[in-house]
Amino acid sequence: MAILHVERLGGLANFGGTRSRVRSHGKVDTAALSATERKVVESLFESQGESEPPGMADGFRYRITRTTDAGTETVVAPESAVPATIASCVKDEFV
Numbered sequence: 001m002a003i004l005h006v007e008r009l010g011g012l013a014n015f016g017g018t019r020s021r022v023r024s025h026g027k028v029d030t031a032a033l034s035a036t037e038r039k040v041v042e043s044l045f046e047s048q049g050e051s052e053p054p055g056m057a058d059g060f061r062y063r064i065t066r067t068t069d070a071g072t073e074t075v076v077a078p079e080s081a082v083p084a085t086i087a088s089c090v091k092d093e094f095v
Contacts, residue, residue: 002030004041007063008090009076026089030066037083044077062087 008024030038044064060079064086065072079087 002066002068004028004030004086005065006086006090008087009061009063011060022092023095024090024092026091028086028089033083033085037085040081040083041086044075044081045073048075062090 005027006025030041033041041064045066061076062079062082063074063076064082065074067073
């Protein structure tokens with residue numbers, strides 16, 4: 001299985017931005033995900049993420065990166081499209 005590297009971006013304070021003093025990141029092994037969560041992750045990579053829902057300009061987005069035999073892939077998806085197990089692996093750190 002693959003390791004997913006996850007970063008939380010955006011929100012009202014613009015976490016993860018170039019001038020942000022808070023970095024929100026984590027990682028999770030896809031083996032720890034349920035079959036349903038793995039399908040959601042696959043669909044995110046196949047669709048290249050989803051567009052931001054209307055009215056969610058200050059919502060969080062998640063940048064998810066994985067390395068496969070085909071190379072490194074990255075997708076950015078709104079919080080509403082990311083499984084809870086992936087979102088909960090993210091921890092905040094001051095930089």
